[in-house]
Amino acid sequence: MIDTFEIALIAGHSAVHLLGAELEEDIRFKGNYCKVTDPLGQSGVRAINITRLNNSEKYRIAIETNPTELLEGAASIELFHCSQENVEALQKVLNETLESIHPYFSLTNGKWILSRIDYAKQFYTPHVELYTTLESKGPIPYRYEGLQKSGSTYKTCNSSRINAYNKGNQLSKTNRTAALKEKANGLYRFEYQCLKPKYLLKKYKIDHSEWFGLFKEDIALAVLKAHHERHIKVGDYYTYDEAAKLIMGMKKQRRTKEKVLEVLRFIEVSGSFFNALQAIKNDAESVPKPYRGANSKVSFDILKDKFNEFIREHLCKSGINPILLPGDSDTPFLPNTSAKLFTV
Structure with missing residues (x-):
């Protein structure tokens, strides 16, 4: 039900320096932004994005994570199932991963916030190309912009993105293994990328410090259903x-x-x-x-x-x-x- 999520920490330059030292990375900004891809050399932590905040001496350190890959320790196209057992396991492994960089970055310091969560569902179909073609011709809701992307329905606004696409086609353009690409053939995925989870935390009455509360199947399903109907429309x-x-x-x-x-x-x-x-x-x-x-x-x-x-x-x-x-x-x-x- 979850593809990826991102957590963020607002910190001073000393934390950025510490991060660079522990990762043995030269943190170089292009403008006010620096992206470190595959920072730990392991599956799960896709990237660390560092942004220098305007009119401030603070920085935003954001960690982009694929929960299934983090738990399995290998590249995967499977979605994270939001059972209580899985969520508890994820919390443990994520905290261990952050502390392996340095104890300063531990989840227990209470300063991490959820800055993005991507809910998704998927299924195999011989009509994956036809579905993506049909759905790309559908409505573009108010405040969204529809972008023409081959093999997908991609719509974006300030707070979220919708992507309904052919997973096999997407992976074919990457350096993922042949086995993983083969497994993704015929896989249709519908994804809602929430770029401002504060809205969902407020809607479901979850405290900002308890953001793992959004890692629930009923919430994921409710969000996905609502946006599917809005962007794809009902009807066969x-x-x-x-x-x-x-x-x-x-x-x-x-x-x-x-x-x-x-x-x-x-x-x-x-x-x-x-x-x-x-x-x-x-x-x-x-x-x-x-x-x-x-x-x-x-x-x-x-x-x-x-x-x-x-x-x-x-x-x-x-x-x-x-x-x-x-x-x-x-x-x-x-x-x-x-x-x-x-x-x-």
Whole structure:
């Protein structure tokens, strides 16, 4: 349920000097930042990131950790399971690892904070490439920016990132072992990267000093489900012909059914949900008549809300994703990834 996490410590220059001496590393800053990759020469501790804080003599020392690799002592694509036993084992091993650098960095000093946590779930599928292609065409929620990355759905804002991707494709571009790359083939992963865990600590009423409280399965599942629905949308994937059969068989007025099919075609021709909204914003000729007339931000916002509500009411509630499978797809139907991620 957890891929990686990061803990941070605010300290003076003496702590940075001590860290460099113990690691036998020459801490050199580029601007106000220094990254030490594989600092301990062991699996689990991916990097130590040191930032010189603006208008201060303090530094932020952040340690990026993969909990599964730390516990197993080897590279892995498995996610950390948030059982009480695993969390207790992780606390012990992490503290021993930090103290092996120097006792100053012990978890017991109470100064470490959780600065990032990446919740994730994954499953194997022969359709991993198709899923990542379809989901990359989905909506981009308010305040998020969608970045075009091959083989993934990557959206980011100031406080978090979403990444739904082909793990095998990602590892193929690294220097990981051939065995690990082979094991990752066909592996789909949905990941929510929380860059400001203070929000989650407050939401779940966990004291900042007790940040291991976020290492719980029910919290991870709740967070992942909420963001999956927001970024991917509910509903299974169909070709246009299959979607049309379902829609025409619904207990709706014929004119409404025709409007639903028109919206589906419009999104398909636009290439993505985002592009469809851009077409509405630009009042393009391809836009269905009910959503024409955007000539200001106010009018666009009204039309966008109307468009989104129509999709929720007539597609998502009927179990149809607004993104269509390609017409030449070898399958006319593909279940939403939520079925594999969150259904036992």
